[in-house]
Each structure stands twice: as C-alpha cells, then as structure tokens.
Amino acid sequence: MTGRTPMIVARDLRKRYKLGKENFVDALRGASLEIGEGEMVAIMGPSGSGKSTVMHVIGCLDKPDSGEVWMGGRRVDALRGEALNQFRGREVGFIFQGFNLVTTLNALENVALAAEYAGVSRGEAARRAAARLEMVGLGDRMRHLPSELSGGQQQRVAIARALVNDPGVVLGDEPTGDLDTVTSDEVVRMMREINESTGTTFVLVTHNPEVGDACDRVIRVRDGVVVDEGRGAA
Numbered sequence: 001m002t003g004r005t006p007m008i009v010a011r012d013l014r015k016r017y018k019l020g021k022e023n024f025v026d027a028l029r030g031a032s033l034e035i036g037e038g039e040m041v042a043i044m045g046p047s048g049s050g051k052s053t054v055m056h057v058i059g060c061l062d063k064p065d066s067g068e069v070w071m072g073g074r075r076v077d078a079l080r081g082e083a084l085n086q087f088r089g090r091e092v093g094f095i096f097q098g099f100n101l102v103t104t105l106n107a108l109e110n111v112a113l114a115a116e117y118a119g120v121s122r123g124e125a126a127r128r129a130a131a132r133l134e135m136v137g138l139g140d141r142m143r144h145l146p147s148e149l150s151g152g153q154q155q156r157v158a159i160a161r162a163l164v165n166d167p168g169v170v171l172g173d174e175p176t177g178d179l180d181t182v183t184s185d186e187v188v189r190m191m192r193e194i195n196e197s198t199g200t201t202f203v204l205v206t207h208n209p210e211v212g213d214a215c216d217r218v219i220r221v222r223d224g225v226v227v228d229e230g231r232g233a234a
Ligand SMILES: Nc1ncnc2c1ncn2[C@@H]1O[C@H](COP(=O)(O)OP(=O)(O)O)[C@@H](O)[C@H]1O
Pocket: 017, 018, 019, 025, 026, 027, 045, 046, 047, 048, 049, 050, 051, 052, 053, 054
C-alpha cells in the first residue's frame, strides 16, 4: 500500500452494456482499485478492456450496475440530481482525447465557462481562468480560438479547464492520444508538474507506455477487471 490517504476507492464494479434484446457486453466484471491522494496513476490495457468505462464510472459520468465508488471518503456512485451535478462540476475535472473545446469560444472563455457552470460569477470565473491558463503556459494565448492553437496548446486549455474549479481529481481518457510524441511528452510533463505542485490526483487512461512511465504507478485492466495495481511486491 502507498500509506497515503485513499482518494479514490472502487470496489467490485460491474457494468453490462445491452446490445438489443439478447446480446450484451460485460465491460466491467468486478473491477476494484485504490488510488491515493496526490498520486498520478495510469490505467492501461488492451482496447476494449474497460478502461474508459471504469474512468467514466469513477467520474460519475456513468453508473455501474453494482459495486461502489468512494472519493475523498464519500460514496459517490449513488449521487443524483443536484448533488451529482455539483460533484461532476467541482470535484472532478475531465480531459478527453479530442480536447472537446467549444470552437466558437476563445481559450479564456472556454476555461471560464466551466467555472460559470459551477456557479462562479462571471468576473471571478474570468480571473480564475486567466490564472489557470498562466499555469499551463498559455498566458499569451488567452484570446485565441481553438482553431488558432496547436493540438498541444488546445489540450493545455483543456487541462486549465479541468483545473478551474480546483478539483481533487483530474481524470483523462487518452489525453495524449491525438498528439505527436514530442507534444505528448510536453503535455504529460505539464500534468506531472501540476500534480506535484498542487497535489491534485491524476488518473490517465492511456495506450502510451511513456505516459505510464511518467506516472507513479500503472494499473492494468484486462477483460473488465484490474489484473495488476502496479504496487510491486511491497
Ligand atoms: N455505450 C456502449 N454500448 C455498448 N457497448 C459498449 C459501450 N461502451 C463500451 N462498450 C463496450 O464495452 C467494452 C469496454 O469498453 P471501453 O471501456 O470503452 O474499453 P477501453 O476504453 O478499454 O477500450 C468494449 O467491449 C466496448 O465495445
């Protein structure tokens, strides 16, 4: 064990996707994991092994059929309504492969919007957004539209957006999947620096072994279960 306070605990998660009347896929078949506060962890495994599903369930974007998700000592898998919205808006930040920025909004507006959704006033949202964009090295690109930014810069805007409400946890689904090797390294190094300077817990689903190398630990998923939590023999 890491000796750190568990930030995320997932216990025996099961999730079946039904495909029509008779067919189904068991995406999660009893997946369990534990991630310490302030850790940066990669989730790796073959395509279709359940990595995205487990990340979505941890972030409450999706509900498991059974099992439990605890975050910061609170059970979150059963949250609904306003409590669920608040959790997703403030306590976790998400980063996706395709950046998912609003194409008609500039970098500052994209980041500020996530704060406004969380109930922050317009002025305060803009102030926080500017600070987060400085943090990811885009202080001189705040008024640029996504189309005026490189892939790596767009993903840094998405990282700033994920951090704007100071979540305890940032979840990334293949966050470097659309980036070339050099840019991928830069983006991962930036996440690592933020992880170390702010203590934010990072969980990154990835195919890229170099992303795994940059993390504290690699959790390996296969056929809907965690086969290795990457804690070594200790
Ligand atoms: N919305 C869905 N409907 C039906 N099947 C799905 C859905 N999402 C994922 N699956 C299936 O569940 C399994 C796990 O998917 P996923 O978690 O996306 O895997 P990974 O991210 O490791 O590639 C796969 O067999 C996939 O086809």
